[in-house]
Amino acid sequence: MFYGGEPLLNMSFIEQIIEVVSQLNIGKEMEVSYLMTTNATLIHKYLPFLVENKFRLMISLDGNEENHSYRFFVKTRKTLFRK
Secondary structure: OEOOOOHHHHHHHHHHHHHHHHHHOOOOOOOOOEEEEEOOOOHHHHHHHHHHOOEEEEEOOOOOOOOOOOOEEEEOOEEEEOO
């Protein structure tokens, strides 16, 4: 799992790790999965790589209401939108 700060800012290191894991698992003895928590601001640059390596993503939305006015909240069965 890659998290803490913004992992996509250090994508070259993540690519190196996945390359080493792939080499160590050349016979596919283990099922390897990757997870990442990201704010998704750079996801467009790395999406093909993330899909190819079957990453599971958790998108983290941090910041104040002004920066995230598109967020929605579910309360029972109704969706409430901020202004």
